[in-house]
Amino acid sequence: MIDVQQQKDTRRVYLNEVGIKDLTFPIEIKNKDGKWQTTHAKISLSVDLDPEQRGTHMSRFVDIIQENNRIDLNHIKNILSIIQEKLGATKSFIELQFEYFIKKEAPVSKKISYINVGVNYKAWLDKELEFEMTVITPVTTLCPCSKEISEASAHNQRGNVSITVKSNEFIWIEDLVKISEDSASSPLYALLKRPDEKYVTEYAYNNPRFVEDVCREVKLKLEKENISKKYEILVESFESIHNHNAFAKIISEDMN
Template sequence: MRDVQNEKDHRMVPLKKVGIKDLNWPLKVLLKNNGYQSTVAHINCSVDLHREKRGIHMSRFIEVLNKMEMITPHVFEEILDDLIVTMEAKRAHLEIHFPYFVWKESPVTRKMSPLKVDCFVEAERSKTFSFKIGVKVPVHTLCPCSKEISDHGAHNQRAFVEIQVKTKKFIWFEDLVEIAERNASSPLYTLLKRPDEKFVTERAYENPKFVEDVARDVALELERDNRIAWYRVYVESMESIHNHNAFACVEKGDFILEG
């Protein structure tokens, strides 16, 4: 059969990324407390294309991905190395997004329930191997200004903290979730009984934070973590009394710690 993709292209225009997108794929994620969790990942996968090649063989992406069962840096590096050889490319890129459930205990009644967190992994292989992970964690924020000017209560809302990191050492998704929750007005829980609701409400009231506060506090904790080489923090609040959202963003290198 004629191999049309492998024909020579005379326009001589190299392409940086050519691949497949929006592929759903079953995968396993290692748990910090042993074992693994099954999930369905959303995958984008690509390679560069030499200027003389007309196209790539899309089916080869699937053949290579068939070897991927578990999410680990080592597995990603092997997959990208395989893609470079199979596709005769100099650079390969793999990005996956997936839901991940963290089991949490309510603060007073100790009831267990799962909290959904959105996670992602992005890796690229060229002359070197680059690996980035991230989480998007739902949290609770309470407005310091509203608390200050109100005789009763303060407006509060659900928000999310998105953390992306490149690491020097292995770090668990759970570790990033804990960093996000620690620096919000309060964590969120799927299951709360009345004593838990009272605790969470009062905790947030005593710990008011703007999105700016959360972004800065998360960044400072990441800055001091010797496992992390680079980070980006994005915080967005789904405002409860405004017809818009509020957000704040900071990336490593945007500021320098003194002392």
């Protein structure tokens, strides 16, 4: 059969990326303890396209991910290398959006439950492999101002801490989650008994944080742990007594 995609294109226009996007597919992610966790992801795969080539072979992207659905740095590099080889490209790209589950132990009862965090993972292979990962961790924030001016209690709410890092070295999702939770007023848990609720409520009350506080704490912890020099931090609080949200952001000088 005629390979239409391989036909020469006389317009000679280089395309930075061509490929497929939003393919929903099961994947396996390696936990920090060495085990593989199964989840599903929205996946985008692409390559650059030579100006003389009319099109790329879209079906090959699906073939490749079906045969290579384990995700860590070595597997990602292998996937991107295979894409370049199979599609005759010089650059290859992958993006995954998925939920990652972390086992949590309640602070008093020690009951085990799982908390889900959002992950957006991008990687590209040109002369070397680079990747960008965003981990979105749900947390609790308690308002220092509310605590200071109220005779009892203080307004508190859920929020998200989003940490985006660029690197060519592997970074554990769990490490970014811990930094986010340690920077907030309190972590979140899926399962709490009454003694746990008492502990978590009082812990947050004794650890009030503005979004500005959380954002600064994340920055200091990222730098202390030497995670990456390229990062963006976004903290958003879903305010419980206002009809708007509050946010704070830090972008490192090396990020752009």
